[in-house]
Amino acid sequence: MKCAIGRVDGLEATPLPAVFADHDCRNNRLAWLGIGADGFLDAARVAIERHGADRVALVVGTSTASIGATEEAYRHLDAGRFPAHLRNPLLHTPHSLGLFLEAALRTRGPCLTVATACSSSAKIFAKAERLIRLGLADAAILAGVDTLCGSVLFGFNSLELISPEACRPFDAARRGISVGEAAGFALLEREGAASAPRLLGYGESSDAYHMSTPHPQGLGARMALVDALARAGLAPGDVDYINLHGTATVKNDAVEAALVADVFPPGTRASSTKGWTGHTLGAAGILETVVTLLAMERDLVPGMLNSTTPDPLCGPQLAFANETRAIRVALSNSFGFGGNNCTLVFGNPRTH
Missing domain, CATH: 3.40.47.10 (Thiolase/Chalcone synthase)
Structure with missing residues (x-):
């Protein structure tokens, strides 16, 4: 191997x-x-x-x-x-x-x-x-x-x-x-420091489509995403940045790219940071949350290390290179085997 x-x-x-x-x-x-x-x-x-x-x-x-x-x-x-x-x-x-x-x-x-x-x-x-x-x-x-x-x-x-x-x-x-x-x-x-980022919402789903393959239409991922936005009281256009699950497997990336292209306007920015860290499995959710919060703090959309040629399924939302941009609201996607999906919504303390 x-x-x-x-x-x-x-x-x-x-x-x-x-x-x-x-x-x-x-x-x-x-x-x-x-x-x-x-x-x-x-x-x-x-x-x-x-x-x-x-x-x-x-x-x-x-x-x-x-x-x-x-x-x-x-x-x-x-x-x-x-x-x-x-x-x-x-x-x-x-x-x-x-x-x-x-x-x-x-x-x-x-x-x-x-x-x-x-x-x-x-x-x-x-x-x-x-x-x-x-x-x-x-x-x-x-x-x-x-x-x-x-x-x-x-x-x-x-x-x-x-x-x-x-x-x-x-x-x-x-x-x-x-x-x-x-x-x-x-x-x-419950009452954090004024300078601390805010957890605005979360969405969870368990589509149980297959033990190791995502639903081909991204049903479970969509359910978690819609639930997160509803709980936060936000619309897709309110989101500035999405830290994608983006494992670099053929099927996962195709399904997630299609979902982002379908739900979010072209100006939303999205990227996977697993090129920098690898897939850290059960630690991926919190690791990528930390990356997302740092991106908000530093007004930086992180690009995708090692990725140079976008899959044709990717919409205009995907950022392959680092970009300077103010991030008021950010999402972090985490999708697991067995259809265990979660989307987190965070607000920048400077704007919330």
């Missing part, structure tokens, strides 16, 4: 602090690295102190969790059982990320894991909004973390979705995805 991957260096040589030794695995190491970036850990602890540990929810999105640790345990079976040093039940569970972060942050509110493939860490924004709106929490710490493992690499390869070179979203000669890994964090509060 020949493919381009994005791998975070140094995780193998950087164990978790000794107090978290029972949670030590590659996925949780990446989570610990991510939560310490840009002062987020300090901000999270301040929020927990302000609201109270039992009023802060922890909502995590991941598709692989610590499956790499489970793969290792299977490779070392002893008389049909995991060897004693690899038998840790805190790791061999889809909830390992949430359990680790709950221990690290000492939150006591709802702790939920969302695992809907590549839409996982987009859907956590919707889940957190509902928890806050229903009075079950006053704030939510959101985490999306996925690391590379054999199941992912060999699984995508078996589906013939892996590109042998760096991916090229919406390019006429695209050949598939490049797999990456990432950790992203966000803090969602």
